[in-house]
Each structure stands twice: as structure tokens, then as C-alpha cells.
Amino acid sequence: MKDSQIKIGIIGLGRMGRFYLDEMKKSEKWNIAYICDVNPEVRKEAEGLAPEGTRIVADEQVIFEDESVQAVGLFTLADQRLSQIEKAVRYDKHVIAEKPIADSIEREWQAVKLVENSSIIATVNLYLRNAWYHHVLKQFVESGEIGELAIIRICHMTPGLAPGEGHEYEGPAFHDCGMHYVDIARWYAGCEYETWHAQGMRMWSYKDPWWLQCHGTFQNGIVFDITQGFVYGQLAKDQTHNSYTDLIGTKGIARMTHDFKTAVVELHGVTRTERIERPYGGKNIDVLCDLFARRILEGKLSPDLPPMRDSAIASGYAWKFLQDATMHALPAIGDNATLEEIRQRRRTMTNGYGLLKHFK
Incomplete structure (x- = not known):
């Protein structure tokens, strides 16, 4: 089954990150390869929430450098998203992200230009x-x-x-x-x-x-x-x-x-x-998550998958x-x-x- 699933790394397991984790666990389309959070208490709790085989890490770079990972979920605070989107483009990872996609309108448009000039599929939660x-x-x-x-x-x-x-x-x-x-x-x-x-x-x-x-x-x-x-x-x-x-x-x-x-x-x-x-x-x-998976x-x-431009x-x-x-x-x-x-x-x-x- 895992061979036909999309391998994803979840970055940020706060309130919204947990919503995504719960829904992806219910779906047969996702292989949750990684969960990343800088908070050691969150990582400890993630051990009891993650599916079998999921790696719990503190450094997001591990996820981006894993060539087998096809997509990343960006659920950290907005001040981190532009740098993470830059990495996703550099390492060719599809992106599903929370909004806003950066911590200022100027940086949001930088993120839009990055994804629109790349081959990755990127969407944002305009729920x-x-x-x-x-x-x-x-x-x-x-x-x-x-x-x-x-x-x-x-x-x-x-x-x-x-x-x-x-x-x-x-x-x-x-x-x-x-x-x-x-x-x-x-x-x-x-x-x-x-x-x-x-x-x-x-x-x-x-x-x-x-x-x-x-x-x-x-x-x-x-x-x-x-x-x-x-x-x-x-x-x-x-x-x-x-x-x-x-x-x-x-x-x-x-x-x-x-x-x-x-x-x-x-x-x-x-x-x-x-x-x-x-x-x-x-x-x-x-x-x-289903629309994103089907797109990949x-x-x-x-047309129902909200783009970062919107x-x-x-x-x-x-x-x-x-x-x-x-x-x-x-x-x-x-x-x-x-x-x-x-x-x-x-x-x-x-x-x-x-x-x-x-x-x-």
C-alpha cells in the first residue's frame, strides 16, 4: 500500500498541524514519513500520535533532503513559511500550507512567484x-x-x-x-x-x-x-x-x-x-487533502484547489x-x-x- 501512497513530511504539529495529521491518517492516499517540530514536548506527544514507521525529527532539513519525500505540509508560524517554500522549490517538494503564506504581503508575493515559476504543486488552506x-x-x-x-x-x-x-x-x-x-x-x-x-x-x-x-x-x-x-x-x-x-x-x-x-x-x-x-x-x-492528493x-x-496567489x-x-x-x-x-x-x-x-x- 505504501508504494502507491504520497510520501509527505509534516512540519509543525500545533493546532492546525494536528488537524492535517488526523485527516491524513484516515486516508489511504498518504504515507506520513516525517513529523517535525522544534518543541521537544510536541515531539514526545507526536510519538503517540504518529502512524507506525513515521520519523519524529527536530530539524526540517532532514525532510527536505530526503529525495523519497514528495510533499511537505507547512503548518508552522507564518514567519517561517517563505524560507520553507524556498526549500520546497529547491528540493522539488509539493506544498500544502496554512495561510498566510508569509509574515508580510511583500514576502507572500515572493512565495507566490517562487511556486509559479517552479514545477511543484502548491496549495493553501482557504478552507x-x-x-x-x-x-x-x-x-x-x-x-x-x-x-x-x-x-x-x-x-x-x-x-x-x-x-x-x-x-x-x-x-x-x-x-x-x-x-x-x-x-x-x-x-x-x-x-x-x-x-x-x-x-x-x-x-x-x-x-x-x-x-x-x-x-x-x-x-x-x-x-x-x-x-x-x-x-x-x-x-x-x-x-x-x-x-x-x-x-x-x-x-x-x-x-x-x-x-x-x-x-x-x-x-x-x-x-x-x-x-x-x-x-x-x-x-x-x-x-x-483529498484534492491535493488527487492533483499529485x-x-x-x-479548479477547486486554492492557489497561493489567491x-x-x-x-x-x-x-x-x-x-x-x-x-x-x-x-x-x-x-x-x-x-x-x-x-x-x-x-x-x-x-x-x-x-x-x-x-x-
């Missing part, structure tokens, strides 16, 4: 592209059932990650998380952003806005508004969230909500009305929207004492939103 509900919504829009798409409204607010919990290289919440919504709105519109106005809020008087709402237009005249923030009731007794996609046309509408377990799609077109409920699907890592094994271009574009606009927010009034409400209370609660929570792995 909403692989969500069943977005494909259902887009197909409904393209069928003409809602007339012409005119307005895209997207909201995603959860308690989520608090400031200081790993965003140092990924940027504030609207970049780290919000770039997914910047990307999917562009995906629906089918063209580039043209105008925008952003309003931010410095919750708990943190230096960066942890809530941001941006509205504007695309080049084809479609209007958008995107709201994102990890500010939604962190200290509430029972935590909740607010997440939706709302597509408004000249004749009908299509929308989606979810509770992180079940996604509900509601279609109100000119000839049919439909309600669809299916499992939410999480971050759809299984779908991304079959050598066929998959990640750099979404990242760039997310930074522009954040910058625009700083040009306007940027209120600061709350204080550091409340923020520290939130952080302390999250250190001891076992059930919540975006919880981090803590080592003993």
Missing part, C-alpha cells in the same frame, strides 16, 4: 472554498434563481482567540481569520475589490482592532459588507456566536448559517424554495481594510484587566471556541 454550503450557494446564484447577484453580506463573530494568543505573525483577528471572508466574498463576486471603508473597534483597549466591519464595492458593481471579530461574549456564562453568509440578488436570495455542527442553507429563488441541513464540516481539511497522483488541474490577494486586501480602519476614529472600549480575565478563563477552558493546546 471556505472547500465548504459544501458555499458551493451550493454559488451554484444557486449561477443558475439565475436570484437574478443578478447584487449584495454579499458575511458575518463571523465568535469568542475565538484573544489578543496575544498566537497572532503575532498572522496579524490582528481580521487578517488571521478575516482574510477567509475577504477571499470568499471575492470568490462569489468573481472579480477584484474596487472601493472600501472600514470601521474597527479596539476592544479591551488592545493596540489592534479585534472587531472590524468593512463595506464597499467590487469592480463589477456588486456591494459587500464583511464583519469579523473575536469579541463575541468571551466571559458569557454560556458562549455563543453569530455567523452567516447572505447573498441578495435582484430577484431572490440565498443564505447560510451554522452552529459549528450543522450548516443550514436556505434558497429562495424565482422557481424554487429549498432548505438544506447537513453537517458543518469544520475546516474541511479532509477535502483539501493524477497530475490534473483542479491567498496573497486575500491577505493583501485584509491588510488594506485594516489600514483603512486606522484612518478613521478607532474607539477603545474595555480595559486590560478584562482582557487578562478572558485570557485566564481560556487557559482553563476545556470546551469553547478556538482553544489552544497547553502542554504540562
